Structures are given as C-alpha cells and as structure tokens.
Amino acid sequence: MSRATVSSVNVRRPLLYVIVGAVLALAGSLVPASRPAAGGAAEPPAQAVPGVGAPSPAPCTEVEDSLRPGPLPPPGAMPVGSTMAAIAERGRLRAAVDQGKYRVGFRNPATGELEGFDIDVARAIAQAIFGDPDRIQFVVVDIADRASVVASGQADVTVNTFTVTCARQQVVSFSAPYLTATQRLLVPRGSGIREIEDLAGRTVCTSAGSVTVDVLRRTDGVRVVALPGIPDCVVELQAGRVQAVSSDDVVLAGLAAQDPQTEVVGRALDSARYAVAVPKGADDMVRFVNGVLERARADGSLEASRRAWLGEVLDPLPTIPPPAYRD
Template sequence: MKNWKNKLVTLSLLGTTILGGFVPNTAFAQEELPAQVQAIKDAGVFRVGIKEDVPHFGFLNPDTTEHEGFEIDLAKLIAEEITGSADNIEFTGVTPKTRGPLLDNGEVDAVIATFTITPERKETYNFTEPYFVDEVGFLVRTEDGITDFAGLEGKTIGVPQSATTKDLVQAEADAQGVTVKFSELATYPELKTALTSKRIDAMSVDKSILAGYVDDNNQILDIGFSPQEYGIATKLSNDELHNYLNELINGWLEDGTLAELLETNGVQASSSEGE
C-alpha cells in the first residue's frame, strides 16, 4: 500500500477555493466520465449513506438541521466533481447495521460512514484506499477510576450492533487475560445513555467516534488497539464508480485536500497510523 499516512497528515493547504476552501483534483476532469459515474451525473444527484450521530465525521446538527463533519464535506466534494455542484447530493443516515443493506438495495450510490475495511467486507463491497485510520478505544465514567485494560475485568462493555468492535475487544481481552461482558446497542447515543445511566461500564468503538461523546463526567482511556481503516464503499458490481472514487481519494491524499478537510473539522490523525 502507498505510504498514505504521510500524505494524509501533511498539510499542503490549497490556495484556490470551492466548498469552503477545497479544490477538485481528478484525472477525470477533462475526460469522458465512466458510464456508472455518468449515470449519477445524468440523474443530477449523488446519493450517499452517512452517519448522523458521529460529531466531526457525520452529524445531523439538531440546532441547524444541517449535516456536518469530515465525511459530509468529503461527500460534497465528490458530488461537486461528478455533478458540478456540492448541492447535488442526497444524504441517507445509516448505522453499522443498515449501511450494507442500503448499498445492496441500490438506495445509495456509496457509503461514507466510518466504514472499516476488512478482508471479509472486501468480499462483499468495493472499498477505496483508506481516507482515515483510527483505533479502537474505551469511553468510561471518570468516577469509576478505570485507567487501563485490566480495570475492565468483569465489566460490561457497550458496543454497536453489526460492527467489528465486539470481536476486536474480545480478542484484546483474551490477549490480556481479562474477562469482559458485552451489551450491543443500535446507535452511539444509545451507548452513551447506557454509560451515563450505568447500564454499561464502558463504551467501545473507534476513538474518533468516542471523541464526540466526551463530557465532564467521562474520559477516553489512554489506550488503543486494532487500527481501523475507513474507506468509501460501493457495490462490487460498480467497478467503474469504485475506480473513479479511488482516483479521487488518491489525488486528494497527494495534494493535501483530505488533510485540510480533517483539520477544518477538528479531526486528528490516530497515533496508530502506519503501525
């Protein structure tokens, strides 16, 4: 794989502006679009599955009723490339449980929703090169005094349904000789509520997601494991669209566009990158 870590974190900021400061950069700009991409352009809308409960990545702001975050801006940038306008976009909120079926049913063209790339998932969907790498962590109540993995002995860990988190936490617990229990819930807000109400002892998911749920009564443990690579997912049959999106991601990794999007949305690169 390319040394994309350095490309991702190097802030080669751009001078010309669209979409609040970002410039499209694609080898397809002056060429005929592939048929699957042309179909989206002809339809006049890029349909994207996004998260609505992950601050800084994909979030539906209740005050403004607007979608915001790094992945929202990335989706808009793609819409700009394909249709000529970042406004030609249709968002559908997804969870780890629903994002796959929405792709399967053709209700969305792509999913940009903290979707972790795994060998098993690559048998079912196309994934672009990673646009972000994170690691699994824990959000715990500060009053409980938990500081490390050993402190989770006998505790109940809240994890999202249909995500990779449960298996990853179990594997790490086995490696460290720690016994844990699990509670699987559908959404991140439900997990946070369960933590606050003491129905679970820790909330576990990728650290970038946990960061959106930190408050005065909890903290993210200073540990992390199992690097998670996020990619844009499309149907296996949509090879032309996949190749087009992959070209965009590689170009934006090269020229610093993704790094600027991350910085604008207050997202920091994980310390696990490149490991």
C-alpha cells in the first residue's frame, strides 16, 4: 500500500515556510480541514466568575499519571465495541501531526512524505491496529489546535511534540510520555544573545497554545509574540522582526541544522515530556497506545527512531523517560 497523503490541513497556516537550506512545501492533494469553532481551544476556557453562569471547575493542581497498558490484541482483531475497533472499521488512523519540524514531524521535500520521530510513533500505532503502518491519514494542525482537533473528533490521536500538562488533561487524555525535551533559544549567530536575560527590551517568538508562552512571559522586559507555529517564528527571525525563537531543543536543533546562520543557546528554561493525546475518556485507547509504546521500548524501535532522527542534531540526546502509571 502506498504512503497515505495528508488529506486535511489548516489553511490558516502559511503554505510555505522559508527555512534556509530547505523548503517545506505542501505536496500531494490537500483538502482544508474545518477549524474548530471559537471556544474549541487547545486549553480549557477561563473559569467563570463566581456566582455568574456555570460554576467554576475545580482548580487544576497536578499532572496525573497515565493508565497502565493492557495486553495488545493482534492487528486486525480489535475488541468489539472498542475505540480501536471503530478506527479499524473506518480503515485508517487519523493522526494530528506537524509538517514543519525538521526531524520530528516534517515533509521531506524530495519525496513529499511526512517523516520524523513523531511520525514514527504515529505509524507504530497504525501498525498495531491494522498490521500496516501506512493505514494512516495525517491531519496537519497548528500547535494551538493539538488538543481541540482530538476533542472535536477530527483526529483519533495527536502526535505532535505535545507536552502533558494539568490543564490539557482537562481536555484530552494522554499516554505515558515517550520523550523528554528542554526549552531553549534559537538566535542568529553573532547576535550576542546567550541567555533569556539578554533579550530584555527585545522580542522573542514562540508558538501559540504552547507552554513556552507562559515561561517566557515570566521574564521581565522580554516581549513575547505567539504565532501559529515555530516555522512562522523562524520567518520572523530571518526578517529581523524578532530577535529569538524559543521552543523545545528537539525542534530548535532541527531548525539550526537547516540554517547555519542560527544557533541554539542558553540554559534550559523548562522541561517537557511528549505524549500521545487521545479523546478524553477513551481509556481503552490510552491503554492501547501505552501498550504500543511499551513494546517499542522493549524491542528497541523507539530508541532506534530517537537515534536516527535526533542523534545527528542533538548532544546530549533527549531521553526516553520510564513510564509511570496510576493503576
């Protein structure tokens, strides 16, 4: 079976990202995806004013561990009535991904195929359901829509450098983390910027809906611009409209590898743990994905993918964290 093409893309995102050394252009037949209506945000809405409208939800205080995996059924034999059986009946897994993060989730300009570490994780889930990693429909989304695209039913999973947070767990359910990362800065070489404090009075760009926004806004004197995706920020950096881009080292290292006029600098501003998001309450799918990840850890395929995609651009490599389960 040939590789599945992207059949859904958010057209609010620019269709061309100019990154020195590579052009991540759309390939194949693309059909615009419906963007979730206002209110379908990546993070839960602000709490209501006490005494007005709906009661305020309980405060979100800590991240909970994921669900323990159960036995993996053979491909093509998903339990009757399960979330996985519904996906199997449709004939394809719908996976929300990115196409602009080099070596993590990106479109290979030579082949038109989506590739990278996150793409390998998504294909492993399709393999476990169908026995065929190509039975997959990639849904390309803005970072801010990673939760809402799953919550609204437009995708079955999100595999898109998606960090587990307490607030996001109110909207979607997460697998156990499959990779760690640290937040740093991408700057032009020779800029003199080495740490976040050097950006006082200057502008740094990051992706809307990401946890990096809050981290950056805690630094006095730094102006923060949030755009749909990190490639959009890189365009602003190259045009001189911002002086730095901040994101996870996994993402920034790929960008620096494409543009030799930039470099990754600074101490770790925060840490992140990437996990697969599924619809809230789909506990069977959470356990199934965790089973897929457990097997990938055990057979070495997750480690092999990590080294193949990230080993040439990051030293030290991000770690694959041991899973922790709540039951």
